[in-house]
Amino acid sequence: MKNIVIFGPPGAGKGTQAEKIIADFKLIHISTGDILRNEVKNNTELGQKAKKMMHKGHLVSDEIVIGMIKNKIQKDINNNGFIFDGFPRTINQAANLDALMNEINIKIDAMISLEVNDKELIKRLLLRGQNNGRKDDQNQNIIENRIKEYSQKTLPIKAYYKKQNKLNIVNGIGSISDIFKKINLIIQNL
Numbered sequence: 001m002k003n004i005v006i007f008g009p010p011g012a013g014k015g016t017q018a019e020k021i022i023a024d025f026k027l028i029h030i031s032t033g034d035i036l037r038n039e040v041k042n043n044t045e046l047g048q049k050a051k052k053m054m055h056k057g058h059l060v061s062d063e064i065v066i067g068m069i070k071n072k073i074q075k076d077i078n079n080n081g082f083i084f085d086g087f088p089r090t091i092n093q094a095a096n097l098d099a100l101m102n103e104i105n106i107k108i109d110a111m112i113s114l115e116v117n118d119k120e121l122i123k124r125l126l127l128r129g130q131n132n133g134r135k136d137d138q139n140q141n142i143i144e145n146r147i148k149e150y151s152q153k154t155l156p157i158k159a160y161y162k163k164q165n166k167l168n169i170v171n172g173i174g175s176i177s178d179i180f181k182k183i184n185l186i187i188q189n190l
C-alpha cells in the first residue's frame with residue numbers, strides 16, 4: 001500500500017497531477033475539494049455550511065473535513081493506497097489523519113509538495129475560472145484570500161511532514177507531463 005499526500009497552494013496542480021498518479025498507481029483519490037463541491041451541488045446540510053466558506057476563499061471547518069475523510073478511508077480500506085489531494089490543509093487535519101491511519105495500521109508514505117509562485121497561481125486560477133464556472137476561481141480577491149489562507153494555515157504542514165522525513169519538493173512550473181515524471185520517480189522509489 002502506498003499512501004501519498006499531494007500538497008501545494010491553490011492552483012499548484014494538485015488535482016491535475018493526482019489524476020495522473022491514480023492512472024499509473026491505481027490509488028484511491030480523496031479530494032476534499034471535489035467532495036465538498038459535490039455536497040454544495042447536491043445542496044446537502046454539509047454543503048450549505050461549506051458553500052459560505054468556499055465562496056469567500058476560506059477553509060471549511062476541520063470538524064466537517066475530518067469527518068468526511070474518516071468515512072472515505074473506512075469505505076475503501078482494502079486497496080493499493082490513497083492519494084490525498086487538498087487534505088490535510090491544517091496541522092490539526094494532519095495530526096488527525098495520522099491518528100486515523102494509525103488506528104488501522106497504515107501510514108502516509110510521502111508528501112509531495114508542488115511549488116509555484118503566486119503570480120502564476122493567480123494566472124492559472126483566473127484562466128480556469130473562465131472555463132469551468134467555479135465561483136472561487138472567478139474573482140482575484142477570492143483567489144488572493146485562498147493563497148493567504150494557504151500561507152497562514154496550510155504551509156506549516158510542510159514542516160510537520162519534513163520532521164517525519166516524508167517531504168518531497170517538486171517544482172510545479174513546467175509542462176504537466178515533465179512534472180509528473182518527477183512525481184512518478186518519487187512514488188516508484190517509495
Ligand code: B4P
Nearest residue numbers: 010011012013014015016032033054059060086089124128
Ligand atoms: P481544492 O478543490 O483543493 O482546489 P485548489 O486548491 O484550487 O486546487 P485544484 O487541485 O483544484 O487545482 P490544480 O492545482 O490541480 O479546494 C477548493 C476549496 O475547498 C478550498 O479553497 C477550501 O475552501 C475548500 N477545501 C478543500 N479541502 C479542504 C480542507 N482539507 N480543509 C478545509 N477546506 C477545504 O489546478 C489549477 C489549474 O492549474 C487548473 O486549471 C490546471 O489545468 C492548471 N494547471 C495544473 N498544472 C499546470 C501546469 N503545470 N502548468 C500550467 N497550468 C497548470
